Amino acid sequence: MTEPRVTSRDFASFGPATLDLIQPVEQLTADLLDIFSVSGEETRLADAVQIALEGIGGLEITRDGDSLIARTHLGRSQRIVLAGHLDTVPLPRAEGSLGTVPSVWRNDEGEQVLYGRGAVDMKGGVAVQLALAAHLANPAYDITYVFYDNEEVASELSGLARLMRHHEQLLTDADFAVLLEPTDGVIEGGCNGTIRFWIHTEGLTAHSGRAWKGENAIHKMADVLGRLAVYQPQTYEVEGLAYREGLNAVQISGGVAGNVIPDTAGVHINYRFAPNKTLRQALDHLQEVFDGYELDFVDQSPAARPGLDAPMAASLIASVGGEPKPKYGWTDVARFSEIGIPAVNFGPGDALLAHTDNEHVKAREVQACYQALATWLTA
Numbered sequence: 001m002t003e004p005r006v007t008s009r010d011f012a013s014f015g016p017a018t019l020d021l022i023q024p025v026e027q028l029t030a031d032l033l034d035i036f037s038v039s040g041e042e043t044r045l046a047d048a049v050q051i052a053l054e055g056i057g058g059l060e061i062t063r064d065g066d067s068l069i070a071r072t073h074l075g076r077s078q079r080i081v082l083a084g085h086l087d088t089v090p091l092p093r094a095e096g097s098l099g100t101v102p103s104v105w106r107n108d109e110g111e112q113v114l115y116g117r118g119a120v121d122m123k124g125g126v127a128v129q130l131a132l133a134a135h136l137a138n139p140a141y142d143i144t145y146v147f148y149d150n151e152e153v154a155s156e157l158s159g160l161a162r163l164m165r166h167h168e169q170l171l172t173d174a175d176f177a178v179l180l181e182p183t184d185g186v187i188e189g190g191c192n193g194t195i196r197f198w199i200h201t202e203g204l205t206a207h208s209g210r211a212w213k214g215e216n217a218i219h220k221m222a223d224v225l226g227r228l229a230v231y232q233p234q235t236y237e238v239e240g241l242a243y244r245e246g247l248n249a250v251q252i253s254g255g256v257a258g259n260v261i262p263d264t265a266g267v268h269i270n271y272r273f274a275p276n277k278t279l280r281q282a283l284d285h286l287q288e289v290f291d292g293y294e295l296d297f298v299d300q301s302p303a304a305r306p307g308l309d310a311p312m313a314a315s316l317i318a319s320v321g322g323e324p325k326p327k328y329g330w331t332d333v334a335r336f337s338e339i340g341i342p343a344v345n346f347g348p349g350d351a352l353l354a355h356t357d358n359e360h361v362k363a364r365e366v367q368a369c370y371q372a373l374a375t376w377l378t379a
């Protein structure tokens with residue numbers, strides 16, 4: 001039996017077909033939440049965003065699938081990317097969850113709080129991007145607004161990666177990028193890289209009543225697990241931020257039946273590594289740790305340096321205030337970093353609420369993020 005899947009068709013009647021970008025940014029966030037856009041079903045939202053951007057005028061708009069690039073041409077000497085993904089993770093399964101579609105406003109201890117799927121990850125950020133596009137008549141920089149699909153799913157589906165493949169020239173002329181993923185209103189620099197791989201051990205099957213005839217592949221795995229158990233993950237400082245690493249078994253498999261000596265076993269391992277290493281150096285480190293074993297790679301994503309030494313980052317930090325922090329989870333700043341654009345995360349809402357059944361953002365948080373970026377971009 002498969003789970004009944006909630007699709008965009010179930011929500012076709014919810015939400016406005018067009019978006020009013022001039023309304024208060026927290027109301028705009030609510031309108032975005034009301035448009036169902038689970039990964040792979042972003043078309044209705046991408047259409048609404050495109051129509052709204054076309055209505056502003058003065059933007060060069062490029063659509064690719066359900067991703068959009070909108071560029072100002074004001075003749076400024078520097079250009080900034082403001083980027084955000086349009087998709088969300090699937091809706092909560094639990095009955096009565098508030099963090100779903102459509103959104104709900106609640107008054108929590110005197111604060112206006114917006115509940116709904118995507119409230120923090122990351123339609124609050126997308127609302128800020130759209131409100132800036134509509135309101136900033138005379139920014140100090142040219143701006144490239146990027147909205148993309150399929151961030152919450154496998155890397156090969158990424159709308160941002162596709163935009164970089166198809167429209168590289170529309171992205172690489174930027175000097176700096178801000179990704180509006182939720183960071184609780186502080187600047188988060190860079191991100192850890194991530195590598196996943198399997199190690200397999202081989203043996204020889206036999207009846208477990210005559211075990212001496214076989215070779216137990218699960219027992220052979222003990223050496224790999226032993227290396228993991230004694231491994232001391234390090235913390236590295238990069239541009240003043242401390243990045244904690246991790247090397248962990250995340251899955252294990254092996255065994256055929258209760259009376260068979262297993263001839264194969266596998267362990268799935270995830271390495272989260274600091275941005276003091278390139279992908280190559282991280283891979284070399286793993287080859288050392290698991291010397292003698294073949295590593296069967298599933299996924300390899302580079303880390304991103306914090307980019308806080310970029311002059312633009314310094315001006316953003318000065319404008320926003322507060323202490324920058326490291327980002328542990330992998331985000332698309334790494335993709336910008338790969339094409340040579342320093343990038344930071346800065347967006348409204350608490351990232352710990354992302355993907356929860358209770359996803360919500362405070363009106364105040366979205367307003368504050370909008371204000372901070374509007375001030376910086378016009379200074």
Ligand SMILES: [Zn+2]
Pocket residue numbers: 085121122151181
């Ligand atoms: Zn996100």
